[in-house]
Structure formats: structure tokens, C-alpha cells
Amino acid sequence: SLSLASSFALNTSGSSFEGHPSYDPSSVWGFLPLSGGPFPTPSALHGSPLFSTSPSQCVIMCLDSVTRKCVGAIKLTEDDPANLSVRLEYSIWTPTYQGKQQEVEAGYLALGKIFGMGYRRVSFDCDVDDSEGRKMAGRLRFALEGERMKDVLIEVDEDTVVSRNSYSFALLNSDWNGEGGARDHVFEKIYGRRALKIDKGRRKEDDEDDNELKIKKEREKEEEKEGGDVPALQTEELKKKN
Template sequence: MSADLSNWQWRAPPDLKPTAGRYVKTEPAQFPDAATELFPVLCSEGDADLWTYIPLGPFETAESFGETMRFVTGQQNWQTHMFRDAATNAPLGMASYMRIRPEAGSVEVGCIVLSKKLQRTAAATEAMYLMARHVFDDLGYRRYEWKCNNDNAASRRAALRLGFTFEGVFRQDMVMKGRNRDTAWYSMLDSEWPAVKAAFESWLASDNFDGGGQQRRSLADIRAAI
């Protein structure tokens, strides 16, 4: 028999408030204004590949970027956050809370666009940690979702590395940019979060990196040992 949730109460939606970690800060991205800072790091020459698996973009002007994001975030009720370097305040990327379902305690993180400077860094991992921590620790949600194009091998690897569990593939789920999209689904549950959180915090600790900034233990290895 399924769990008794007779005392369940709707949760609040994710907050649009700044958070800060050791490497990165997050803050609400209010479009179209946020496009002024994000366009140069996400839409410059050579950045088109950042948008391959995103339903939007790439964009040729900051104006088109800002207006498209303003329309979509408003229509779809996304809550988009900008990532900044904690030391320099430079903009580094963005991600959105999507499919917000307070009645079920469930939310998706998506439209993740990380600048090439942010990719494969401790700051990128910390940004995902901060967003997950808000969902579980601050809001008490039951489920955190990650969905991606099944052709996007990098996103599928990232989901597993971050502690999400693969749930399956919705075949022929969308038509996106003139091509079929099969959607891979991943989730993280509140019962799993304590171990995932502990692994994040151990991995992000300064003593997990050598003098050259290389990790001593991988996130997956730390999580497996918990």
C-alpha cells in the first residue's frame, strides 16, 4: 500500500531570492533586463551549441533573447535564476524551476544554460546543489525532476552524477526544432536528499580539491560511500 499522506499540505512555490555558496551565487533573473548581462556569455559567437537541446534559441540579439525569455517565463510560470561568480559577480549562466506543482510537492529544474566558463567546474555543481537545497530544505518538496532530450548524452550523465535516478523514456514526446524528441526522465526524492546533500557538501569542501583545483574524490564515489 502506498504511503499515508492524509496530513499532506500544499507547499509554497520556489522563492525568487538570492542564495550564495563558496563558488557561485544565484539570483532571480528578471527578463528582459537580465538578457543584457547573460547574452554576452550565452549567445556570443561559438555559443550556438549551448542551445542545441534547449527548446529556445540560439539568439542573435540581446533584445530577442530578453523578450523571448520574458514571454516564456511568464506564460509557463518558470522561475529563472542567474548564476554569478561568487568572487567577481560575473554572470555565468541560468536555470529555471519549471513544472511547479505545489499540490504534489514537485518541481523540475530545466532550461539549464551554462556558459563555457562555468561548465565542468565546482561552481556549476554548487549551482545545482543550491537549487536542490532550496527545493528540499526550504520548501519541503517531495520530488525534484530533471528531464532532457534522450539524445543529450551530456545532460543524461549530469543527471546521474548529481544524484538523480533514471525513470525511463517518453518516446516521441515532442517535436523540437523540427526534430523528434524522446524525453528521458530523472527524479530525486525527499527520502534520497539527505545522502545526496551530504555528498554534495563533502565534494564541495575545500579539502576535496588539491592545489591545482582538481578533485580528490568524485561526487559519485562520495555518494556511494554514504
């Protein structure tokens, strides 16, 4: 919404805000030339490529739990349900939150939702000189797949076009899930070792409940087969009578 864009535009413009001194906005937008930032007004941000989405894209706005102001944005693109893959286009944060727990937690929650929906692969690219992008990928346990030379042409101004080399990262569901996987690593980093131990216990209980439910359903199927088209409950009653 425009109200969310208002705080985000101000806090990423380079101007001082909430006790934070003025700064070079390129620290936020320097490696995101196609996003259009920094933005002079909230309406400019609201109508920018950052918020422009298609059916295969979405933007996740991240709010401070106390102030309720927008402090970060995650954009997902290239949603491919047929192949169960999606791209993390960029993760943008105000200087106060760059590299902090909130950034990691937002990425963790987004990835958990994606893999929980059955997706197998999340990809992410960044400029080879983008240290914050590389750090973000590392915090979320993305694996470096390689470097693509002359990957993107970026128009700096009417007379200048530069070529970007990109690092390609990916995170797979098989790397995210499982004992000691990326999920556990990121969870512990955010919430601590004790919380991870509790979380593992809860997940184990959930797995046991799921297994019991699976066994119950298989048993009901077998009972239905034994009784032909007779429902399972009626089959049990017939067995008792006999």
C-alpha cells in the same frame, strides 16, 4: 534584468568573450530548441521563453562572484504545491562554467532550498543525445526513471519537424536527505570531505537543539493540561505555592 541578460546573451552566443575563443553556440543551446537561443541581442534573450515565467515557474540567475556577470541560468517549472513536486526545466551555462564546480554548487543550493521548503520530488528530462544534460543529472544524484519514446516534437524550420526521445530523471527528498544521501555526496564533491565532516557535526547539533525544543514544548503542553486553562507559567507558580 536586462543588464544580466546582456552578459549572458554575449557569453552564450558563440562569440569570443573574456579570453574564451569563439565556439559553436549549439554546445549551449543545441538541445534547448524551445528556449529560442542563441540570442542576437540582450533584449531578445530578455523576452525569450527562457525568461518568460508564470506563477508556477521561476528562473534563477547565477552570477560569477568576482565579475558579477551572469554565467548560468536554472529554470524551474510545473510547481505543484499540492503534491510537493517541481520540474527542473533546464540548467544553462556558458562554456567556461559547463560541468564546473559553480554549476554543481548552483544546483546544490537550488535543490537544498526546494527540499528545505518541504518538497518531495524534483523531476528533470533531457534529450537522450544530450550528454551534458545527463552528466548534470548524475552530478546532482538524480535517478534515471526511464526513456520516453517520441516524447517531444521539435520544429527545426518551416519544413522540418523532428521527434525527440527523452530520458526522465527524478530526485526525491528521501534520497536527498539523510546520512550518506545525495546531499552529502554533492556537498563533499563541492566543498571536500573535511567540510562535510564539519557540516555533519553542525547538523547534529541543530537536530539535538530541535529535539530539546520539541521536548520542551511537549512538557509545556502537559503542564497546561494539568492546570486547565491556566498558562504554563502560572501553573508553575501555583505548584510552588502548594
